[in-house]
Structures are given as structure tokens and as C-alpha cells.
Amino acid sequence: MSTAWEQHKFSFSPRARGCYLVTDEVVRNMPSLKEYTVGTVNLFLQHTSAAISLNENCDPDVRTDMTTALNNIVPDDEGEVFVHTDEGPDDMSGHAKSSVVGVSLTIPISNGRLALGTWQGIYLMEFRNYRHTRHCLATIQGLKK
Numbered sequence: 001m002s003t004a005w006e007q008h009k010f011s012f013s014p015r016a017r018g019c020y021l022v023t024d025e026v027v028r029n030m031p032s033l034k035e036y037t038v039g040t041v042n043l044f045l046q047h048t049s050a051a052i053s054l055n056e057n058c059d060p061d062v063r064t065d066m067t068t069a070l071n072n073i074v075p076d077d078e079g080e081v082f083v084h085t086d087e088g089p090d091d092m093s094g095h096a097k098s099s100v101v102g103v104s105l106t107i108p109i110s111n112g113r114l115a116l117g118t119w120q121g122i123y124l125m126e127f128r129n130y131r132h133t134r135h136c137l138a139t140i141q142g143l144k145k
Helices: 023-028 031-035 060-073 091-101
Strands: 002-011 018-021 036-045 050-056 104-110 120-126 135-144
Touching: 018 060, 023 120, 031 036, 031 135, 036 050, 050 060, 050 091, 050 104, 060 091, 060 120
Parallel strands: none
Antiparallel strands: 002 135, 018 120, 036 104, 036 135, 050 120
């Protein structure tokens, strides 16, 4: 076995506002993951109006409810509250939600797989109405077979 580092940059398929389960999409873009016996992967979303999170991977209602909850916490604004609305009413609210949720995850690797809990999945959380292509940088560190 040897210690190794590697990076994979990939793009998620374009999506409009919502919370999306992307675990399979992430794993597909890290084909060498199966070669690691132990380690970590850091996922870094390279955007300021989207986020990445771990949450419920079974019931799709959770994804709908998360979108609703975040829209209630930070609603869109037509310039009444926020000054920065250059790209529309979902501009600053998207930045605020991104800061609240975060753009980075670190997940353990065990025996060539992400060591997620039974009900955990990776969410891409898009906060803008327009369909955007979001880019992710995955950095893997660990012991390779």
C-alpha cells in the first residue's frame, strides 16, 4: 500500500433552484475511489450561489422541504433588503444561503467507498432560478491498494 493524493475536477449537470441528490454523480466522477482502502475525500464546490451538503438520501420530500426551508430563511429580494441584486432577486439570497450551508464537505473513505451513513447522501443545493452548471473539485488522500 502507498499513500496517495489526487484531484478530479468535474461538472454537475445543469440544474435550476432545488436540492438534488448527487451521490452517484460524485462517485462516477472519481473512478479511482475504489483503489483506496482508507482516506478522505474533500469536495469543494467552486461557486458562491450554490452549496453542497449531506442529508437524507431516501425520501425525496426532504429535498423539497430543504428548498422550502432555505427559501423561508433567506427569501429572494427585489432590493428592499439587499443592496447586491445585480443578477436579479435570487442573487444575494443565493450568496447568503451558500454561506449558511457551505461549499465544502470532507467524507471518509473505507474499503474503496464513501463511508456515508445509512441514510446519508450528497446534495447539490442550487439557489438560483436559472439552470447553472456547477463545478466541483474532489481531492482524495489516503492509502491505495
